[in-house]
Amino acid sequence: MIGPGGLRPEDVVDLAAYPIADPDDPARAALVERLRAELERDQVCVLPGFMRRGARERAVAEATAARPLAHHIRDRRNCYLQRSLDPALPEDHPRNLLFDTSSRMIAYDLFPSDSPLKTLYHWAATRQVVADIVGAEALYDNADPYQPANMLCFQDGDSSSWHFDSGNAFTVTVMLQAPEAGGAFELVPNARSESDPNHDYLRAVLLGERPQDIVEVAREAGSLCIFRGCNSLHRVSPVRGDTLRIMGVLVYETEPGVVGDPEVNETVYGPRVALAG
Numbered sequence: 499m500i501g502p503g504g505l506r507p508e509d510v511v512d513l514a515a516y517p518i519a520d521p522d523d524p525a526r527a528a529l530v531e532r533l534r535a536e537l538e539r540d541q542v543c544v545l546p547g548f549m550r551r552g553a554r555e556r557a558v559a560e561a562t563a564a565r566p567l568a569h570h571i572r573d574r575r576n577c578y579l580q581r582s583l584d585p586a587l588p589e590d591h592p593r594n595l596l597f598d599t600s601s602r603m604i605a606y607d608l609f610p611s612d613s614p615l616k617t618l619y620h621w622a623a624t625r626q627v628v629a630d631i632v633g634a635e636a637l638y639d640n641a642d643p644y645q646p647a648n649m650l651c652f653q654d655g656d657s658s659s660w661h662f663d664s665g666n667a668f669t670v671t672v673m674l675q676a677p678e679a680g681g682a683f684e685l686v687p688n689a690r691s692e693s694d695p696n697h698d699y700l701r702a703v704l705l706g707e708r709p710q711d712i713v714e715v716a717r718e719a720g721s722l723c724i725f726r727g728c729n730s731l732h733r734v735s736p737v738r739g740d741t742l743r744i745m746g747v748l749v750y751e752t753e754p755g756v757v758g759d760p761e762v763n764e765t766v767y768g769p770r771v772a773l774a775g
């Protein structure tokens with residue numbers, strides 16, 4: 499159903515370039531195969547020009563309108579998203595290397611239900627193509643009031659420090675607006691593994707001693723990106739200029755009915771989450 503002013507998925511996704519609608523289309527199968535291999539090899543795959551310009555501009559207008567209500571995430575944290583030090587460990591242990599981070603989070607409930615980003619998120623074909631690329635048997639929409647789809651804004655001086663994503667095995671983002679300068683998405687693929695926390699290596703990366711290992715992932719406006727951020731260290735370099743970097747973040751789950759932890763939600767979406775109880 500499309501409400502007044504509503505968008506159809508084909509208004510949002512460039513289906514000529516990315517034929518994801520028909521599960522039996524051989525072009526879809528070829529696309530999935532290519533991206534699956536890319537993700538496996540690089541821990542990241544990018545689909546340039548995935549979102550159509552009109553849809554993107556509408557999403558940018560929605561983000562701009564909601565921007566005053568965004569929660570300013572401002573933190574000094576380590577790459578495990580912790581804020582406190584462990585005095586039992588050396589000063590230069592990754593656990594004890596804290597870096598500044600600053601971004602502005604627009605929660606799911608702060609933009610319209612007919613938003614291009616929500617149209618993209620809730621479309622079964624999006625969910626299915628992401629599942630096929632990441633190799634998940636099935637994916638489900640997140641059921642939290644705040645988490646399912648977000649618009650994360652970085653203004654001049656904002657950045658996201660080196661971190662691993664916790665929880666989800668993969669992350670899906672769509673660049674809604676690129677900044678004038680800075681705001682690069684940088685990744686160190688497989689910086690650790692399940693069996694090896696790789697602390698010495700992480701220390702070297704975090705202290706700037708392994709610049710050759712950092713991959714800059716090209717992100718033009720409209721590009722969709724799927725990455726495995728749980729073992730691949732990543733950051734967003736400081737944004738420069740007056741144009742907001744606006745990133746849509748889509749959260750899919752491997753089981754239905756997933757909601758966020760209230761304490762985590764409060765740090766990401768702000769004090770109003772606790773007030774809403």
Ligand SMILES: O=C(O)CCC(=O)C(=O)O
Pocket residue numbers: 650658663669671683727732733734745747
């Ligand atoms: O904004 C980005 O490019 C990546 C943000 C990020 O680290 C994430 O969504 O996990």
Ligand SMILES: [Fe+2]
Pocket residue numbers: 661662663727732
């Ligand atoms: Fe991340």
